Structures are given as structure tokens and as C-alpha cells.
Amino acid sequence: MPGEISPTWKRLGAVSSPEVRASHADRDRVVDVLRVAAGDGLLTAEELDERLEAALSARTLGDLAPLTADLPASAMAGAAGAEAKDLVRIEQVHSGPVERLGRWVVPRRLHLAVTFCAVTLDFTDAVITHDTLRIDLNMMGKTLKLITRPGIVVDTDGLQLTHSKVKHRPAPASSDTPVILRVELVGRKIHGRVVVRAPHSRRWR
Secondary structure, three states: OOOOOOHHHHHHHOOOOOOOEOOHHHHHHHHHHHHHHHHOOOOOHHHHHHHHHHHHHOOEHHHHHHHHOOOOHHHHHHHHOOOOOOOEEEEEEOOOOEEEOOOOEOOOEEEEEEEOOOEEEEOOOOEOOOOEEEEEEEEEOOEEEEEOOOOEEEEEEEEEEEOOEEEEEOOOOOOOOOOOEEEEEEEEEEOOEEEEEOOOOOOOO
């Protein structure tokens, strides 16, 4: 049922045997929760770094449990239900716009091969469970638009531009904002634009 917490989180949240050894999967699930929580503004950059280090070095379930004990159940349930794909391929020619909006799960790698199709990737409410997204781009015409939020860094240095340009106006962030996702854009953009900007609303300002 929506909102339920999986047995994994019951195991971590109410540990009856804290001395039980933690597996790689247990550590990875806690890391996912911490990244989602940071993306939702529940953790500062320092808190995220400290907890990630503790999670990755945890030996037992008792070591892991305190790292998420002060986070709301919704944060754990959301991360538990999010499974990022290793690779997503999108190939379109002369069709409608390609859009990823709302609480979509960001994959580890995105292959975009589109011709004269506008593309919008809105990270405002996206579910982010890892620290890097690589976008392999082969795009001709129209605009590739990335809508960011504080904590998301976009690197366009790997792009080859032909009769195209990049307009980079990311969401403003303070010095203590944790970097929750680094987007690496590589490949080719022929004609059109690449736009990186904040949401139009004042929510993230």
C-alpha cells in the first residue's frame, strides 16, 4: 500500500538485534534515503557528508539505524520505492516533445537520440538516489531544457556544439547546500539550444 515502509526499513528503524551485520544492500538503501532526504532539504551538506561516510563504513544494523532515525517515514518510503535504472534510452524523430516531469526516478545514464524533438528534464521534484547522471546526447534541432534545483550541478564541458549554444542559469544555492546530483552532458548538439535554468516559481529561491 502507498506510504507503507518495506520490511527493510522496519529492520533498520527498529533494530531488535543491533549487532547483526549490515550487508552491502543495507548500506546502499540507507545511502539512497540520505540522498533523497538531502534533496528534499532535510539534511545540510555537512550532515549528508557525515552520514554518508558513517553509512558506508557501518558494520552492523545498529550502526545504520541512527542515521535515518530522525527522518520522516515518507522519506524512507519514497526512497524504498525508487529504483533507478542503469540505462534509459530515448530515440525519437520528428515527434512530440520528450518530457520527464514530477517525481520521476533519475537513471544512472540517459541516452538521448532525438531529431527535431524538444526535450525537457525537470529535476524539481525528481527522485535522486545516486550522485551522478551521465547524459549521452545526439540531438539535432529544438531545445534541450534542464530545470534544476539547489544541489544539482550541470557540466556541459563534454558537449560538441554545432550551430548551437548553451544558456546556463542554474538554481541559486548557498554554500551549505549539498551537491545531490552531478549531471554530465556529453555528445553532440546540432542546431537549437541547451538551456539550464531554475524553475520559474520562487519555490527554490
